[in-house]
Amino acid sequence: MAKEFSYLNFNRNKEYSYIGKSLKRTDILDKVTGRGKFTADLKFSNMLYGKLIRSTEAHARIIKIDTSEAEKLPGVRAIITAKDVPSIKYGLSPARYDETIFCIDKVRYYGDKIGAICAVDEETLYKALKLIKVEYEVLPAVFTPAEAAKEGAPQIFEEYPGNINTEIHLEFGDVEKAKKEAYYIRTDRLQGQRTVHGFIEPHCSIAYWEGKRVTIHSAHQSAHYLQHHIARIFNMKEGDVRVILPYIGAGFGGKLDVSGLDVAAVALSKITGQPVKMFFDLEEVWYNGRARHGMDMKYTTGVTKEGKILFVESEIILDGGAYTGLGVASSYYAGALLTVLYDFDNYRFDAYRYVTNLPPCGAQRGHGQPHPRYAFESHLDHIAEDLGIDPIDIRLLNARRANTVTPNGYEVKAYYLKEANEMARDVSGWKEKKGKLPKGRGIGVGNGGFVTGAGYCMYRTDLPHSIAMIKVYDDGTHAVVYTNAVDIGQGSDTVLTQMAAQAMGYPYEDITICTRDTDLSTLDFGAYASRQTLMAGWAVKRAGEDVKRKILAQAAEMLKVKEDGGYRFGKLTPEELECEEGIVYVKQEPAVNITFAEVARAYFVKHGVLIGRGYYHPGKLGGTHKGAAVGTSPAYSSATQIAEVEVDMETGLTKVVGTWDVHDSGFVVNPQLLHGQVHGAFSMGIGETIWEKVIFDEKGRVLNGNFAEYRLPTALDMPYVESLVVDTFEPNGPWGVKEVGEGATTPTLGCVANAVYDAIGVRISELPLTPEKIWRALKEAEGAKEKGGK
Amino acid sequence: MAEFIVDKDGIKRYLVTITVNGIKYTKMVKANSLLVNFLREDLDLTGTKKACEQGDCGACTVLLDGKPVNSCMVLTISVDGREVTTVEGLASNGKLDILQEKFIEHSAPQCGYCAPGILMSAKALLMRNPNPTELEVREAIAGNLCRCTGYVHYVQAILDAAAANQERKDG
Numbered sequence: 001m002a003k004e005f006s007y008l009n010f011n012r013n014k015e016y017s018y019i020g021k022s023l024k025r026t027d028i029l030d031k032v033t034g035r036g037k038f039t040a041d042l043k044f045s046n047m048l049y050g051k052l053i054r055s056t057e058a059h060a061r062i063i064k065i066d067t068s069e070a071e072k073l074p075g076v077r078a079i080i081t082a083k084d085v086p087s088i089k090y091g092l093s094p095a096r097y098d099e100t101i102f103c104i105d106k107v108r109y110y111g112d113k114i115g116a117i118c119a120v121d122e123e124t125l126y127k128a129l130k131l132i133k134v135e136y137e138v139l140p141a142v143f144t145p146a147e148a149a150k151e152g153a154p155q156i157f158e159e160y161p162g163n164i165n166t167e168i169h170l171e172f173g174d175v176e177k178a179k180k181e182a183y184y185i186r187t188d189r190l191q192g193q194r195t196v197h198g199f200i201e202p203h204c205s206i207a208y209w210e211g212k213r214v215t216i217h218s219a220h221q222s223a224h225y226l227q228h229h230i231a232r233i234f235n236m237k238e239g240d241v242r243v244i245l246p247y248i249g250a251g252f253g254g255k256l257d258v259s260g261l262d263v264a265a266v267a268l269s270k271i272t273g274q275p276v277k278m279f280f281d282l283e284e285v286w287y288n289g290r291a292r293h294g295m296d297m298k299y300t301t302g303v304t305k306e307g308k309i310l311f312v313e314s315e316i317i318l319d320g321g322a323y324t325g326l327g328v329a330s331s332y333y334a335g336a337l338l339t340v341l342y343d344f345d346n347y348r349f350d351a352y353r354y355v356t357n358l359p360p361c362g363a364q365r366g367h368g369q370p371h372p373r374y375a376f377e378s379h380l381d382h383i384a385e386d387l388g389i390d391p392i393d394i395r396l397l398n399a400r401r402a403n404t405v406t407p408n409g410y411e412v413k414a415y416y417l418k419e420a421n422e423m424a425r426d427v428s429g430w431k432e433k434k435g436k437l438p439k440g441r442g443i444g445v446g447n448g449g450f451v452t453g454a455g456y457c458m459y460r461t462d463l464p465h466s467i468a469m470i471k472v473y474d475d476g477t478h479a480v481v482y483t484n485a486v487d488i489g490q491g492s493d494t495v496l497t498q499m500a501a502q503a504m505g506y507p508y509e510d511i512t513i514c515t516r517d518t519d520l521s522t523l524d525f526g527a528y529a530s531r532q533t534l535m536a537g538w539a540v541k542r543a544g545e546d547v548k549r550k551i552l553a554q555a556a557e558m559l560k561v562k563e564d565g566g567y568r569f570g571k572l573t574p575e576e577l578e579c580e581e582g583i584v585y586v587k588q589e590p591a592v593n594i595t596f597a598e599v600a601r602a603y604f605v606k607h608g609v610l611i612g613r614g615y616y617h618p619g620k621l622g623g624t625h626k627g628a629a630v631g632t633s634p635a636y637s638s639a640t641q642i643a644e645v646e647v648d649m650e651t652g653l654t655k656v657v658g659t660w661d662v663h664d665s666g667f668v669v670n671p672q673l674l675h676g677q678v679h680g681a682f683s684m685g686i687g688e689t690i691w692e693k694v695i696f697d698e699k700g701r702v703l704n705g706n707f708a709e710y711r712l713p714t715a716l717d718m719p720y721v722e723s724l725v726v727d728t729f730e731p732n733g734p735w736g737v738k739e740v741g742e743g744a745t746t747p748t749l750g751c752v753a754n755a756v757y758d759a760i761g762v763r764i765s766e767l768p769l770t771p772e773k774i775w776r777a778l779k780e781a782e783g784a785k786e787k788g789g790k
Numbered sequence: 791m792a793e794f795i796v797d798k799d800g801i802k803r804y805l806v807t808i809t810v811n812g813i814k815y816t817k818m819v820k821a822n823s824l825l826v827n828f829l830r831e832d833l834d835l836t837g838t839k840k841a842c843e844q845g846d847c848g849a850c851t852v853l854l855d856g857k858p859v860n861s862c863m864v865l866t867i868s869v870d871g872r873e874v875t876t877v878e879g880l881a882s883n884g885k886l887d888i889l890q891e892k893f894i895e896h897s898a899p900q901c902g903y904c905a906p907g908i909l910m911s912a913k914a915l916l917m918r919n920p921n922p923t924e925l926e927v928r929e930a931i932a933g934n935l936c937r938c939t940g941y942v943h944y945v946q947a948i949l950d951a952a953a954a955n956q957e958r959k960d961g
């Protein structure tokens with residue numbers, strides 16, 4: 001039998017010049033001096049200010065929009081509604097393009113886009129907004145999947161009968177057969193809530209026209225998708241749309257949809273002939289939504305006596321809100337990736353995504369994963385408890401191993417979840433703590449992971465997923481990396497610059513990166529699905545190697561080994577040379593060398609500009625069943641998290657006191673940035689487990705659209721955090737890299753919830769685990785005990 | 791109260807003189823002008839960020855006579871005759887503040903939208919308490935929300951800056 005190839009401990013003895021090191025962020029000086037410009041910081045001469053006109057009903061027919069009073073107000077420049085703009089439908093899921101620029105005929109949620117207005121200043125704008133009168137014929141609305149599913153429920157879209165927006169029924173293996181073989185079967189049902197991304201920078205978009213071309217500056221996660229959709233919506237050539245993304249105040253999936261701001265800015269600036277700046281306030285960010293779906297998740301799992309999983313049935317109901325956005329993918333993701341985490345053959349996955357009259361949901365960090373991970377990890381803990389197995393042992397037994405294929409067709413190369421579990425167990429002191437902590441104190445574990453870039457573009461195309469170019473200055477003293485990879489804070493600019501330096505053999509300090517501008521830089525699909533380090537990384541690595549190839553060829557003509565040097569006579573070949581840290585040298589005789597800059601200058605004199613080019617396409621991935629494309633990826637990360645909590649048994653208040661994350665992230669390009677991702681993921685996950693939830697009133701209005709009532713974790717809430725990695729190498733990634741940013745959010749909800757269960761002995765089946773819910777659950781348990789005692 | 795003039799529409803405009811980062815500015819502002827907008831729009835100092843505009847997030851934190859305030863909650867006319875320091879005023883003579891240096895070293899900001907606010911809160915802390923404990927650091931920046939970092943590198947960087955300050959003094 002062939003020995004299985006292991007990608008473990010692959011990098012232990014490798015030292016690179018510029019990768020595997022915590023080098024300074026490329027953007028850090030801009031960010032600590034206040035010099036860096038975000039979209040809202042930009043000003044253009046003659047610029048107008050614009051706002052969306054938003055619905056004040058959750059579900060209604062528009063009878064009349066009266067803008068006459070507002071138009072009379074001095075300073076108002078333009079007011080537009082559906083009749084003034086193209087009526088083409090758009091969205092992010094091609095099969096379900098169901099949004100129009102402005103509502104035609106009907107509004108579908110409180111806050112829906114009815115029109116837009118621009119004026120000379122903000123004050124005039126707000127005054128004018130108050131003068132606009134919309135007459136509605138109010139329709140009955142539905143606010144939950146249960147209401148949406150009812151016989152005779154109001155229909156939100158003609159195209160989604162029964163308000164079912166996406167329906168999935170998949171089976172792999174033979175679940176019925178496995179049911180007969182199972183030693184133990186258990187069902188659990190849990191609920192995850194609707195949250196928001198919580199980025200601090202609200203969306204903003206500025207557009208202006210120059211002849212037939214439009215330029216858009218936007219707080220967006222993908223220059224390419226924004227360009228593609230604007231061109232499609234306005235029936236323009238992509239080449240006539242220029243997208244520039246200034247610094248972006250984070251996204252977490254919430255700046256991926258074409259927001260109403262982008263389209264309205266384009267339309268209004270066309271009409272007025274002036275730059276138009278459109279912006280949301282914080283509450284409008286909540287209404288724009290596109291954040292984590294609320295989910296109702298039911299799992300039935302059968303195991304052997306030892307706890308080996310034989311089958312899983314999962315049924316997930318998603319509250320989609322009013323439109324599709326990325327919701328089709330969210331629905332598939334909710335079920336698809338469980339098979340990557342645990343190795344079992346028989347799997348049934350059913351899902352229903354309902355449209356409701358609430359703001360639309362979409363992708364939020366860990367797209368579709370954190371809730372199902374929370375539910376399944378809770379469920380798995382119950383199974384372990386019922387069988388008398390330690391929660392970590394049941395995970396070790398079922399963890400997927402490297403070089404395997406999942407029943408739903410994903411090829412998994414490097415995958416060291418088992419090792420992550422073991423390491424997390426050891427560093428957290430699990431063995432000393434589990435089952436031995438006093439009442440009110442608990443420890444819990446959760447597993448997770450994510451794709452490293454989606455296998456397919458969001459729309460159908462044969463374009464490569466990433467292109468990079470590196471240009472060396474004429475005299476060889478500087479180089480610029482071009483790529484439209486989008487740094488939304490995660491640090492892709494830095495990591496890609498490090499990769500360019502390594503591939504070229506050229507100093508990191510002498511490279512700058514030119515990104516986020518469709519005119520100046522090169523195609524990349526942008527920041528989503530944790531794709532930049534691997535996908536843009538490949539393109540940059542190849543571009544760097546292309547430069548190096550040219551440099552070595554040129555140097556071979558310039559370097560001469562001394563005749564009496566004992567090496568050999570005559571001309572050198574490029575293969576005999578190496579280039580590192582800006583010096584080209586003869587491998588056999590490093591003392592014979594020349595600077596990169598000198599060689600580059602000679603190249604320039606002879607050939608003109610020195611350019612390296614790189615390209616990445618993941619190729620064809622995945623099976624052939626319906627929806628097989630979602631969840632495909634060149635590489636999968638995995639992670640184990642452990643949390644220790646303290647619950648006040650009187651008040652139900654939970655404090656997370658310690659957290660440990662061990663990530664199988666492949667080769668780590670910049671450890672400091674990787675740990676930063678883990679820290680941020682923990683804080684988001686802790687907030688989502690304990691406090692965060694978007695609340696609506698009976699009219700579909702957001703009740704907590706601000707940071708006072710929707711509480712993000714503060715510096716005082718954050719526990720001790722330890723972040724570690726398993727040293728692994730991913731064969732499908734440049735230098736062996738995999739993702740970290742989204743995967744790190746996926747285990748948190750489960751591990752914190754399991755720790756709370758361990759602390760209080762009662763399972764609360766619905767997130768968030770607020771003091772009130774914990775208090776009630778404790779009282780109920782007490783009551784039940786007393787009754788039982790009588 | 792500052793002097794004012796009344797324009798043709800009957801709107802009052804107040805004459806204010808405010809020292810920002812050591813420079814004296816004399817401007818006419820409306821009564822409803824907020825300090826954050828005065829800084830960003832009238833002086834083009836966009837380092838100070840705006841997010842919630844309700845005093846909840848701390849992105850707009852500046853120092854007013856050395857004390858941290860949410861500039862979205864301060865009327866410009868109430869600052870007449872006083873001194874404001876923004877993130878642009880932290881570095882002096884081309885030399886970064888120790889806090890900025892440590893933020894760089896720890897890669898503390900990610901997206902960086904919260905960074906100017908956190909810098910100003912931290913600056914205020916170190917001015918009144920040069921040797922803070924970790925809890926004091928966390929308390930000082932508890933009004934500054936950050937969604938990216940879990941505050942881990944921020945807290946380390948601020949503690950490090952305090953330690954470096956002490957060393958400089960002792961050395």
Ligand code: FES
Pocket residue numbers: 839840841842843844845846847848849850851860861862863
């Ligand atoms: S913008 Fe001032 S506190 Fe949020």
Ligand code: FES
Pocket residue numbers: 200249250489899900901902903904905935936937938939
């Ligand atoms: S670094 Fe993004 S909000 Fe703090």
